[in-house]
Amino acid sequence: MKTFHLKTPVIHLDKPKMNIVVIPKAMVHKMGGLGTRLLCSVNGFEEFHCGMVAYGEGQGYISINKKRLKMFDAALGDEVSLVLRLDHSKYGMEMPEELDALLDQDDEGAKLFEALSDGKKRYIIHYVDSVKSSQLKIDRAIMLINNLKTMGDKFDFRHLLGMPPRDD
Numbered sequence: 001m002k003t004f005h006l007k008t009p010v011i012h013l014d015k016p017k018m019n020i021v022v023i024p025k026a027m028v029h030k031m032g033g034l035g036t037r038l039l040c041s042v043n044g045f046e047e048f049h050c051g052m053v054a055y056g057e058g059q060g061y062i063s064i065n066k067k068r069l070k071m072f073d074a075a076l077g078d079e080v081s082l083v084l085r086l087d088h089s090k091y092g093m094e095m096p097e098e099l100d101a102l103l104d105q106d107d108e109g110a111k112l113f114e115a116l117s118d119g120k121k122r123y124i125i126h127y128v129d130s131v132k133s134s135q136l137k138i139d140r141a142i143m144l145i146n147n148l149k150t151m152g153d154k155f156d157f158r159h160l161l162g163m164p165p166r167d168d
Helices: 025-031 066-071 097-105 107-115 118-129 134-149
Strands: 003-013 018-023 037-042 048-051 053-056 059-063 079-086
Touching (some): 003 025, 018 025
Antiparallel strands (some): 003 079
8 A cells, every 4th residue: 555755844724723734735646636535644653544635736734633743742843754545444534333333223324324425424423433431432323323314404513413403
């Protein structure tokens, strides 16, 4: 599997407030273009799933949150070593076994989940996986899939999360 190596500084974007590393235009093109899902290792640490977003003039960027920066022993302004490779996973991130098991048992929920855009699928996967407790993951998966079933034709994140509609 082809890997790409890059040394680049960590910079801060004021809008939206996030830390990023910039991927040069030539490398963006070689990796498949903007929107490509990647596995990224920073300074030799464990890989994480990410996506390449448009930065301007054909360049891309990958966001790196504060928690990861600390874990990678890096800070804003530091030059970091990246190892990037294409992410060939089905969803562009790891599926929690709790959500996977629920979708295996719920044909209607699985059909609705698979009909979502890739980004919405990743949102659900991330939301389920963002807690440590297996029981909480199960509870979140059940809530999200049940709310997805009652959503109707228009996707609504507030409904998905069991929140009341906004008062507009």
